[in-house]
Amino acid sequence: MSSTKRGKIMIALIDVNNFYVSCERVFNPKLWNKPVVVLSNNDGCVIARSNEAKKCGIAMGVPFFKIKDIAQKNDVLSYTANFPLYGDLSNRMMRMLQRTCEKVEIYSIDEAFLDLTLVEDDTSFCQSIHEKVLTGLSLPTSIGIGKTKTLAKIANHIAKQAQKTVFKLDDQNADFYLSTFPVDNIWGVGKNLSHTLGFHGIRTALDLKNLDPRFMRKISSVIGERIVRELNGIMCLELDDIDDAKKSVQVSRSFKEPLADKEEIYQALSRHVERLCEKLRTHNLRMKGIGIYIRSSPYKKPFIKHGQYFTLMTANNHPSYVLKNVIRPWLDDIIKDSSVLYKKVGVTAFDLTSNADIENKLFPSEVPTIQTSILKTIDALNKRFGKQTLYFCSSGIFKKTATDFSQSSQYTTDWKGLLHVS
Numbered sequence: 001m002s003s004t005k006r007g008k009i010m011i012a013l014i015d016v017n018n019f020y021v022s023c024e025r026v027f028n029p030k031l032w033n034k035p036v037v038v039l040s041n042n043d044g045c046v047i048a049r050s051n052e053a054k055k056c057g058i059a060m061g062v063p064f065f066k067i068k069d070i071a072q073k074n075d076v077l078s079y080t081a082n083f084p085l086y087g088d089l090s091n092r093m094m095r096m097l098q099r100t101c102e103k104v105e106i107y108s109i110d111e112a113f114l115d116l117t118l119v120e121d122d123t124s125f126c127q128s129i130h131e132k133v134l135t136g137l138s139l140p141t142s143i144g145i146g147k148t149k150t151l152a153k154i155a156n157h158i159a160k161q162a163q164k165t166v167f168k169l170d171d172q173n174a175d176f177y178l179s180t181f182p183v184d185n186i187w188g189v190g191k192n193l194s195h196t197l198g199f200h201g202i203r204t205a206l207d208l209k210n211l212d213p214r215f216m217r218k219i220s221s222v223i224g225e226r227i228v229r230e231l232n233g234i235m236c237l238e239l240d241d242i243d244d245a246k247k248s249v250q251v252s253r254s255f256k257e258p259l260a261d262k263e264e265i266y267q268a269l270s271r272h273v274e275r276l277c278e279k280l281r282t283h284n285l286r287m288k289g290i291g292i293y294i295r296s297s298p299y300k301k302p303f304i305k306h307g308q309y310f311t312l313m314t315a316n317n318h319p320s321y322v323l324k325n326v327i328r329p330w331l332d333d334i335i336k337d338s339s340v341l342y343k344k345v346g347v348t349a350f351d352l353t354s355n356a357d358i359e360n361k362l363f364p365s366e367v368p369t370i371q372t373s374i375l376k377t378i379d380a381l382n383k384r385f386g387k388q389t390l391y392f393c394s395s396g397i398f399k400k401t402a403t404d405f406s407q408s409s410q411y412t413t414d415w416k417g418l419l420h421v422s
């Protein structure tokens, strides 16, 4: 979304309220108006809370065992995350937005920026979008409107806090609301930066708005300078400036039971690498760098963590290459002692490049190999017959692990998950 000759730019940020919980509620009306939490797949940490659960004092990120008493006392309903359902509902919402708005930038699974520049009455337009998503998908949203993405983000925050569906920051009300908005809640202002700003006496969004952008650049970066300009209504932030996550792809998961055996850990890493490469292939991407980590439980002492970053010889999305050249030697090197119990492993792809970039080169660093066509076939089969129909031997045999918490059906993506009416 760059500047336009057509007139003033106006941006909206639409965000689903308590997205994962709201998805669970779509097919299960019993959850309406009840305290509900969604837990991460293996380690059972809270990753989403309904407003009712928030009111019970349940914090984000805590492991369920730590809040068991509160949950029992308040009849909190808990579900293990059902990502196929959330992903599908997200896609449906984004398609709905794309049909309604001229320009949509998907920002996360439940957030998108909308360009309202051509819209006459932006507030009622956003109100109608809210209703469309609510009636069409049963997902409640909040929408913030502002002259820039930063202001739209802040407006969205205010809408949520005030439990309004649509809130607009305009020239009349902006300074008042910015003066009550803490600087560390601003999009792109991390912990370190808000510390530095606090040191200079800048505590609210209004303080930051009134700061000399050049001074901001001196104490932070060019991004910091742009945030100041954005608060002043000058659109200068492209999504990529803030969203570093887009430049990387990550797969990580906790084990249900801690693992000490090197081969079992290797199998877990192999599954992660397979999944990571599959994600890259879906988006026609390859990685030039990969980061790996493995750690024990942070709730037990001593806490042990190993991590390393590797640069690959060729931009890659082949699991076998990564497993043989990176994972195996690294694991052999760090796991000497089998008494350490590891709880979580993760892999992250960095320095991503598109397949097209590589194919357009005069001397591609990698010629298409038989591996590439095998992977294409595996992807096609898994797409047609379901995830993990075919997978690498090195990933071990998949066991469907039973969790302590129930998981809702995949109502929209699996025939077996279809809702039964009796």
Ligand SMILES: [Mg+2]
Residues within 6 Å of the ligand: 015, 016, 017, 018, 019, 110
């Ligand atoms: Mg949300």
